[in-house]
Amino acid sequence: MGGQQSREASASQSAASETPSACPLPESARSKAVYNVYNQKIDGSACPKMDPRNNMPIEPNQQPFPGQRKYISVSRQESTIPKGGTESTWVYPSPQMFYNALKRKGKGDDVTEDDMGSVVHAHNTMNEATWQHVMAWEALHAGECAKPQLLRFTGRPDELSPLARLSSWFGGQLPFDRHDWWVDRCGQEVRYVIDFYFHEHAAGTPEAFTLRVRPAIDNVESLVDRTKMSIYKTFARLGLPCPVTGTAGHVGRSAMQAEQQ
Structure with missing residues (x-):
């Protein structure tokens, strides 16, 4: 009797250990820092609602906003930007999510439901271009990290970066937005500052938006990177x-190509 109960208990424990976790979030992701689009760290011990397309937590508001008069698409597009702490990429907000966010922040007075498709397209295109800029900078560290990831980001539209403020003192245009992006460089967090500019005279053309992307001067390494890139771009432009290897400077050329997108 005792032997039989022991065998049954052992079998039960074995079956339980073979049963997959009720939470579909992979163990590998639970042990790493993963952030959502609101720059909030996701609690890996919890079991949040999952996106079946990338098996990552989502908490989107896809419901129509109060007073909304027309249907807005809830379809979301996957980016090419690798998401830190996962094996997948970031997923862009749907037109409905974007519309809800604008209304919630009190910035959607001049935006209609019909505008959201083009607004989201411009948003996604700008973020893809931003990542290309970041990758051009990360090429300086390709030997130590071949596959950097975007760990998290936050918008800071009401805070001028030091470069934007300095430029404005000399008559330069003010950016309409600013983001800070944190890149996971194979275990090292690196912050990038991005200023977004809109040129009214070029509205409706690809030249309407330009970016300034650079690593924040949080340490000596970032300052050295800025100096290196300035030299590499100058030599590539000429x-x-x-000047270091004596060969064709691909780092400077890549950075210049990203700026021309």
Whole structure:
């Protein structure tokens, strides 16, 4: 009797250990820092609602906003930007989510339901271009990290970056938005500052938006990177080889190509 009960208990424990967790969030993701689009760290011990397309937590508000008069698409597009702490990429907000966010922040007075498709397209295109800028900078560290990821980000539209403020003192245009992006460089967090500019005279063309992307000067390494990139771009612009290796400077060329997108 005792032997039989022991065997049954052992079998039960074995079956339980083979039963997959009720939470579909992978163990590998639960042990890493993962953030949502609101720059909030996701609690890996909890079991949040999951996006079946990338098996990652989502908490979107896809409901029509109070007073909304027309249907807005709830379809979401996957980006090419690798998401920190996961094996997937970031997923862009749907037009409905974007509309809700604008209304919630009191910024949607001049935006209609019909505008949201083009607004989200412009938003997604700008973020893809931003990542290309970041990757051009990360090429300086390709030897130590071949696959950096975007860990988290936050908007800071009411805070001028030091570069934007300095430029404005000399008559430069003020950016309409600012973001800070934190990149996971294979275990090292690196902050990037992005200023977004809109040029009214070029409205409706690809040249209407420009970006300034650079690593924040949070340490000496970032300052060195800024100095290096300035030199590499100058030599590439002059058609000269890299001053360090004596070969064609691909880092400077890549950075210039990103700026032209």
